[in-house]
Amino acid sequence: MAFEPPRRLVRALGEAAPDGDGWLAKLPEVAERAVARRELAVERVQVPGGRSSLVVLVRTPDGTPAVLKLAPRRARPESERAALAHWGGLGAVQLLEGGGGGGGARERDEGVLLLERLRPDVSVRSLPEAKALLEAAGTLRRLWVEPPGSHRFETVAERTGRQAAAMRAGAVADDEVAPLVDAALAAREELLAAPPEQRLLHGTFRQSKVLAGDRMPWLAVGPDPVVGEGAFDLARLVRDRVEDLVAQPSGASTTRRRVKRLAESLEVDQERLRGWALFRAVESGVRARRVGRERDAELLLEFASWL
DSSP: OOOOOOHHHHHHHHHHOTTOOSHHHHHHHHHHHHHHHHTOEEEEEOSSOOSSOEEEEEEOTTOOEEEEEEOOGGGOHHHHHHHHHHHTTSSBOOBSSOOSSOOOTTTTOTTEEEEEOOEEEEEGGGSOHHHHHHHHHHHHHHHOBOOOTTOOOOBHHHHHHHHHHHHHHHHHHOTTTHHHHHHHHHHHHHHHHSOOOOEEEOSSOOGGGEEEOSSSSEEEOOOOOEEEOHHHHHHHHHTTTHHHHHHSTTHHHHHHHHHHHHHHHTTOOHHHHHHHHHHHHHHHHHHHHHTTOHHHHHHHHHHHHTO
């Protein structure tokens, strides 16, 4: 079978690494080797798929439906593997191999994950908005656990530190976004000055990252795990369906009500949630503008101005 990467993946990787890193060129060979080693029967490549990995629907030798996921090193697939192993299927998709120690050939396949099959075309986003937020928040709650001892996960301070540097550079080149960037960076400094609990977080949580399953009604997929406070994780959920929020006259007041409702439902400090929602929206908006996704940038920065 030809493992043709979907256009969405090619476009996203081009934005993340404009000069390329050779991963796409090697992808067909890596995929064929991973399939052969596991004696998998390939059904199809999932389209449109994700923005950082190739997802292939497969069956194991005993006929069990599964997913083979292949990702470049910059997408931190080994960090994803470690987080999924730590969660052990509670609230998240389950690893079918390579979750522990050992030196088997399969476990040494860097960037290759074999996962339980969920329903890739049915996400929480398909539900009415109020129900979707409720189910997504409930899933997120199950993921917030103590990180493993001596973990190597990136921290919120480390990740946002890299992002802050890029935001400053974007603000210098764009006077229009400078006030929002200043506000977002100030919020980050204040939030990091006195962080509360430290938990293992999904890192890139949103409604489309919660898929229907058989083992549990809803399970999270595609983490980019990070260790920090829950409000950081929840902040990305605040702006879900941002295009709908911006399109309605009451978008600003709806957003503020959403912050309040989500903070109360997960027992998170409302002001900390608002601060991280501001930072993450501005960061995403500046990044979208940098790579030429102007419409996305406009939506995100307008949303950020309401916080």
